[in-house]
Every structure is written in structure tokens, then in C-alpha cells.
Amino acid sequence: MNFDRLNDIITNCIETRSETGAAAVITKNGKPVYSFSAGLADVENNRQFRTDTICRAFSCSKIVTSTACMQLIERGKLDTSWEVSWLIPEFANAKFIRDGKEIPSKPVRIRDLLNMTSGVAYPGDWHEGAEGMNDVWGKLDKSIQNKRSMTTQEFAAAAGSVPLMFGAGDEWMYGSSADVLGAVVEKAADMRFSEYLSKNIFEPLGMADTAFYVPADKRDRLAVLYDGAGDDRKLPTYVNLCIYDYEQPPAFESGGAGLFTTADDLAKLGAELSFGGSGVISRAAVDFMRSNGLNEQQRRTYNWDSTRGFGYGNLVRVLEDKNVSGLFANEGAFGWDGWTGTYLLCDPAEGMSITLFVQRCGAGTTQLSRNLVNAAYAFLK
Numbered sequence: 001m002n003f004d005r006l007n008d009i010i011t012n013c014i015e016t017r018s019e020t021g022a023a024a025v026i027t028k029n030g031k032p033v034y035s036f037s038a039g040l041a042d043v044e045n046n047r048q049f050r051t052d053t054i055c056r057a058f059s060c061s062k063i064v065t066s067t068a069c070m071q072l073i074e075r076g077k078l079d080t081s082w083e084v085s086w087l088i089p090e091f092a093n094a095k096f097i098r099d100g101k102e103i104p105s106k107p108v109r110i111r112d113l114l115n116m117t118s119g120v121a122y123p124g125d126w127h128e129g130a131e132g133m134n135d136v137w138g139k140l141d142k143s144i145q146n147k148r149s150m151t152t153q154e155f156a157a158a159a160g161s162v163p164l165m166f167g168a169g170d171e172w173m174y175g176s177s178a179d180v181l182g183a184v185v186e187k188a189a190d191m192r193f194s195e196y197l198s199k200n201i202f203e204p205l206g207m208a209d210t211a212f213y214v215p216a217d218k219r220d221r222l223a224v225l226y227d228g229a230g231d232d233r234k235l236p237t238y239v240n241l242c243i244y245d246y247e248q249p250p251a252f253e254s255g256g257a258g259l260f261t262t263a264d265d266l267a268k269l270g271a272e273l274s275f276g277g278s279g280v281i282s283r284a285a286v287d288f289m290r291s292n293g294l295n296e297q298q299r300r301t302y303n304w305d306s307t308r309g310f311g312y313g314n315l316v317r318v319l320e321d322k323n324v325s326g327l328f329a330n331e332g333a334f335g336w337d338g339w340t341g342t343y344l345l346c347d348p349a350e351g352m353s354i355t356l357f358v359q360r361c362g363a364g365t366t367q368l369s370r371n372l373v374n375a376a377y378a379f380l381k
Contacts, residue, residue, distance in 0.1 A: 006375055007036050013368045014039035017230030019341075021049025021223065022358045022368060025267035026376055029351045030275040032267060033380070041223035041359070043233070054214055054222045055357045056243060057259040058338035060266060062178045064197060064210075065255035066315040067269065068185050069114060070285040071200055078188045080111035084118075087187040088153075088180065090160030094119075097129030097163045108168040110184065113177040114314045115293035119164030121175040122241070132162025133176065140252060141242045149251035152193055156183030172294055172302040178315055182255030193253045204280050205268045210261040212253045213246035222260070225340060227361040236361050240339060257339070263357045266344055270335075270353025274346040286348060289314045290334040306337070306365040327370065328377035343369040350381060 006024070013019045021039030025032055041049040072078035085092035085107065094105040096119055105119070112118040121130050123137035136158045143150045150158070159180055165173060182193045189196045194212055202210050214222050222245065227236040241257045244250075250258070272280050273289075292311025294302055302312055309325025310317035319325055319333045327333075333347035341363030343356045354376055356369045 003034055003036065003379075005379060006034060006372065007038075009371050009375055010036055010368065011038050013371075019358045019360065019366070019368060020226055020229050020233060021053075022356065023049055023051045023053060023263040024357075024372060025051055025263045025270075025355045026380070027267055027271035027274065027353045028380060030271045030277040032271075034376075035264075037263075043224070043226075049223065051263045052209065052221060053357070054209055054218060054260050054262055055342060055359050056223075056225060056245075056338070056340050057261050057266070057342050058241070058243065058257045058340050059336055060261075060338040060342040060344055061255060061257050061259040062315040063273075063336055063344055064201060064259060064269065065178045065181050065185070066114065066289060067201060067273070067281060068197060069110075069181060070289050070314070071281055072185065072188050073288075074282055074285045078110065078184070080109065080114060082110050083107040084110060084113065084160070084180070084184065087184050088156050088160050090157045092160075094160075094168060095163050096166050098166075099128075102163060103167070105164055105167040106169060108164070111293065112168050113181050113184065115298075115312065116172055116174055116177050116315070117169050117294070117298055118175070118177045118180070119166045119168055119170070119173065120159050120177050120180060121165045121173065125165060125173070125175065127165035127173065129163045129165055133159065133165075136162060137176075137242065141239075144242055144244065144250075144252070151251045152179075152182045152186060152253045152255075155252055156180045170297070171300070172298040172312065176256060178256035179254050181315075182253055185255070193255065194249065201269070201280060204278055205272055207261065207265040207268055210259060210265045211249075212258045212260070213249050214260050216247060219247070221262075223359040225359045225361065229360055240361070263355050266342070266357075267353060267355040270344050270346050270355050274348050274353040275351040283348075290316065290318045290332055290346075290348070292318055292320065328374045328381075337363075337365045337369065339364060341366050341369075345373060350377075352376075352380065
């Protein structure tokens with residue numbers, strides 16, 4: 001096949017300096033059919049951006065965490081109806097703050113974590129009562145700086161000990177649910193979160209460059225994270241969600257944002273979720289994973305531009321209306337993006353996955369990702 005059209009979209013983005021570097025991998029029926037990269041992963045050292053360049057996945061980590069939870073559900077070790085307090089006792093007697101008063105909440109359930117309806121906030125959230133989770137994230141960061149980092153379990157326990165932003169199940173709010181799920185996986189599987197992911201996802205799929213840190217022998221493949229692009233490009237002066245460029249395994253393994261990976265590696269998970277073949281996860285579990293979990297009340301706060309036309313459930317958005325989304329993908333296609341511009345879309349109806357990586361602060365769903373998705377469907381379908 002002649003992939004010039006797809007190549008031109010990525011190359012043009014680099015030439016117009018809207019992105020510094022990018023890498024894309026597309027799989028069809030479980031196998032890579034397209035692989036391309038352009039631009040630089042390190043401008044100062046003139047290092048090329050490649051499909052094996054190691055990147056900070058940020059919220060694309062949530063797709064991995066969701067996959068782990070689906071595995072545990074299909075193996076009878078986890079259930080979406082369970083109360084989180086059965087595994088993380090600090091979530092018992094949950095409360096939220098409204099008009100300055102603590103109000104008892106319904107129990108927080110596993111489904112609330114998976115659907116982001118738990119009320120467990122990210123730092124800096126606008127909701128009343130956000131001070132509790134702001135304090136938890138502040139203590140986590142301070143513990144990392146002091147080289148006595150909180151563990152995944154300690155973070156979840158601290159999150160369960162402060163007020164929720166609202167009663168469990170009352171709203172959708174993007175927050176720290178996936179980080180709590182990392183601790184849930186540990187309890188349900190009786191092993192460390194990273195160990196579970198390695199044994200049950202990374203090793204079976206051959207994702208050799210995916211972990212919560214970048215070892216010394218791979219540091220030369222780690223992309224530089226830039227704030228902005230083109231003439232506005234600079235190095236960030238801040239760290240988001242306590243994700244540092246670890247050279248050793250961290251104590252806190254962030255199920256919401258902590259993974260480092262490559263476009264090649266994440267495409268292997270994309271191939272499994274869109275087509276299967278390795279036995280890592282059943283098709284029934286994938287179908288459940290891509291089912292909407294939000295009711296009409298919860299959808300009122302599910303209103304980002306990048307989620308228009310999509311439902312949400314199990315830490316991923318699920319395409320419901322092609323016209324509203326503006327994407328050529330099939331209904332039921334699902335995935336997520338990361339703060340640094342990592343992006344994965346999986347389409348079981350087409351047996352296709354699209355992985356696109358950049359490394360730019362605050363990127364999320366980029367124009368480049370939308371352009372590439374539509375061009376890929378026009379060309380490959």
C-alpha cells in the first residue's frame with residue numbers, strides 16, 4: 001500500500017511546527033500495517049523521534065489499568081458491584097462536603113472507579129471539598145522529594161480517608177479513580193501492581209519497553225517533554241501528577257498516569273483490544289470494557305470537547321455518534337489519550353487500532369490525532 005497520505009499528515013505537522021516530533025503505528029487484524037515517525041525527540045541533541053522512542057504515557061496508562069481490571073473480573077477475582085472498602089478499608093463510611101457540611105455518601109463501588117463517578121478528585125479540581133485530595137497529592141509529591149515515597153496502597157488509603165467531591169455515583173468527574181484502581185488490582189491479585197501488569201499484559205504481548213520507570217540502558221531512547229512547540233517550545237518548569245522521570249522502580253505506581261512506553265508497545269495492546277489473538281483478554285471482556293457506564297445525570301458533567309459523541313465507561317471513551325465526534329471510526333470504537341499527547345483508538349468492528357505519540361505538555365487529543373484517524377479510515381477501511 002502507498003501510505004503517502006498518512007505520512008504527509010504527520011510530516012506536515014512537524015514542518016508547520018505544531019508538534020516537535022511524532023510517531024504512529026496502525027494495526028489491522030492483529031498485525032502492524034503502518035509505522036511512521038517524523039521530527040525530533042530531543043531538539044538540543046538532534047535525536048530523531050521514532051516508534052521505539054520511550055514516552056510518558058500519562059493517561060493512556062488508564063487503558064492498561066482498565067485491561068487489568070477486566071482480566072480480574074473475567075477470572076472471578078473482582079466485581080464491579082463490590083464496595084471499594086472491601087479491598088481498601090479507608091473507603092468505608094465515605095462522605096462528601098456540600099455547603100461546608102459533611103454528608104454521608106453511598107458506598108463507593110468498583111464501577112464508580114471504572115466510570116469516574118467515584119468523587120475521588122485530581123489535584124486542583126474546582127469542586128467544593130477539593131482540599132482533601134489536594135493535600136493527598138501534595139503529601140505524595142513531598143514524600144517523593146524526600147525519597148520516602150508513599151506506596152500505591154498508602155496513596156489509596158489516604159484518598160479513602162478524605163471527603164469525596166460528591167456522593168458516589170452522582171456525577172462524572174475525571175480524577176484519581178485509576179490510581180485507586182492500581183491498589184485495587186494489588187489487593188485482588190495479591191501482588192504488586194507493576195508485577196501484575198508485567199506478568200499478565202506486558203510480557204504476554206511483548207511490551208518490553210513499558211514500565212513505571214526508564215532503566216539506565218534505555219535512557220537514550222527517552223523523549224524530552226516540551227511545553228509548547230515551534231518558537232514557543234521550552235522545557236516545563238513543573239511536574240504534573242507526581243510523574244517524574246524515574247530511573248528506578250517507584251514506590252507509587254500510578255494507574256492513572258505513570259507508565260512509560262513506546263508507540264510500538266502500546267500498538268501491541270491496541271492490536272489485542274481491537275482484534276485479539278494472544279488470549280490476554282477475552283472478547284467478552286473487551287465488549288464490556290467498551291460499554292457506556294454513564295446515566296443521563298452523570299453525563300451532565302461529561303462535557304469535554306474531546307468526548308463529544310462518545311459515551312464513557314471503564315476508563316475509556318466509547319464512540320456513540322460519528323457525526324458529533326467528527327471521526328470516521330465505527331460506533332463502539334474506544335480508547336483514550338494522555339496529557340502529553342499519547343493517543344490510542346481501538347475499533348473491534350474494523351479489527352484496527354491507531355496509536356499516535358507526541359510529547360507536549362497539555363496536548364491531550366491533538367488535531368494531528370484526529371486528522372490521522374480520519375485519513376486512516378478513509379484509506380484502510
